[in-house]
Amino acid sequence: MSDRLTLLRPDDWHIHLRDGAALPQTVADVARTFGRAIIMPNLVPPVRNAAEADAYRQRILAARPAGSRFEPLMVLYLTDRTQPEEIRQAKASGFVHAAKLYPAGATTNSDSGVTSIDKILPAIEAMADIGMPLLIHGEVTRGDVDVFDREKIFIDEHMRRLVELFPTLKVVFEHITTADAVQFVTEASANVGATITAHHLLYNRNHMLVGGIRPHFYCLPILKRNTHQVALLDAATSGNPKFFLGTDSAPHAQHAKEAACGCAGCYTAFAAIELYAEAFEQRNALDKLEGFASLNGPRFYGLPANTDRITLVREDWTAPASLPFGELTVIPLRAGETLRWRLLEESK
Numbered sequence: 001m002s003d004r005l006t007l008l009r010p011d012d013w014h015i016h017l018r019d020g021a022a023l024p025q026t027v028a029d030v031a032r033t034f035g036r037a038i039i040m041p042n043l044v045p046p047v048r049n050a051a052e053a054d055a056y057r058q059r060i061l062a063a064r065p066a067g068s069r070f071e072p073l074m075v076l077y078l079t080d081r082t083q084p085e086e087i088r089q090a091k092a093s094g095f096v097h098a099a100k101l102y103p104a105g106a107t108t109n110s111d112s113g114v115t116s117i118d119k120i121l122p123a124i125e126a127m128a129d130i131g132m133p134l135l136i137h138g139e140v141t142r143g144d145v146d147v148f149d150r151e152k153i154f155i156d157e158h159m160r161r162l163v164e165l166f167p168t169l170k171v172v173f174e175h176i177t178t179a180d181a182v183q184f185v186t187e188a189s190a191n192v193g194a195t196i197t198a199h200h201l202l203y204n205r206n207h208m209l210v211g212g213i214r215p216h217f218y219c220l221p222i223l224k225r226n227t228h229q230v231a232l233l234d235a236a237t238s239g240n241p242k243f244f245l246g247t248d249s250a251p252h253a254q255h256a257k258e259a260a261c262g263c264a265g266c267y268t269a270f271a272a273i274e275l276y277a278e279a280f281e282q283r284n285a286l287d288k289l290e291g292f293a294s295l296n297g298p299r300f301y302g303l304p305a306n307t308d309r310i311t312l313v314r315e316d317w318t319a320p321a322s323l324p325f326g327e328l329t330v331i332p333l334r335a336g337e338t339l340r341w342r343l344l345e346e347s348k
């Protein structure tokens, strides 16, 4: 097997860049590898309309390293009050590519999220009409539902109904974590896809909980049992164009993770494609990485694939123990441990 892997430049279809002093770090990390990224809108306050998306986009562009052509693809955050007209205006802007449904209370900064999907049916209808993808954090939030079952119950209670109500709507089931979600997406129509993170391909809940509790593996949806990890690996390496790369890289400051009540989110952007290569290599499926990372996402979103390339080499290196995060620090996934693939800087 070759020790070099050249791919069309990939894109990240789900990332959190945060804002303010964190941007120079988070933007440099994503722009190192990815041509474009779908920028999650869960700021405080969230990105609710085209004007807020434009302002955030300008802050991201200003934080790019010199010479970078990285392109942020902006997303609206749906609230109970989002109007169909705001969706149409956002689409007309040309830089808003999707809208995101966070069930209220499901995850980090989802307090302004949707309390009942029925409240945003007119907005979703407008999205179906104009071909704007609906991105979904697919977990129910009811206190009586076990945290490990929240994705599966969301499928049964909401996903099936949504795709029935809007058969032409483009839906991305974000950061799927279960065999149930793999099956749902596989069996749904071609306009239903899913992103899969590197950490859900490489890890299961044992990595988070056996031999001590490891807060840097804590994210939402939470890591599941090994059988679900296997189903995700099967899906990602299957060649099925419905499945594509979305890191869900979600930095939180060290003190907010290593705490009595720690935040959800893993920071993977510093070595994202390298981590995916490791997962695909474990499956002897490196030949499937380009489709997953560089082709399936643009095809789903109706955008052209990138035309330049990146090269990875199989060469051990040590992940940093910590990274700057504005004035604070973030502990990346795999901190201080060995990574098996390294990106060659600027190959053309």
Ligand SMILES: NC(=O)N[C@@H](CC(=O)O)C(=O)O
Binding pocket: 016, 042, 107, 108, 109, 137, 218, 219, 220, 221, 248, 250, 251, 264, 265, 266
């Ligand atoms: N994935 C996470 O655990 N956290 C994300 C939110 C999200 O994507 O649900 C974050 O913004 O921190």
Ligand SMILES: [Zn+2]
Binding pocket: 107, 137, 174, 175, 220, 221
């Ligand atoms: Zn989410």
Ligand SMILES: [Zn+2]
Binding pocket: 014, 015, 016, 040, 248, 250
């Ligand atoms: Zn996310």
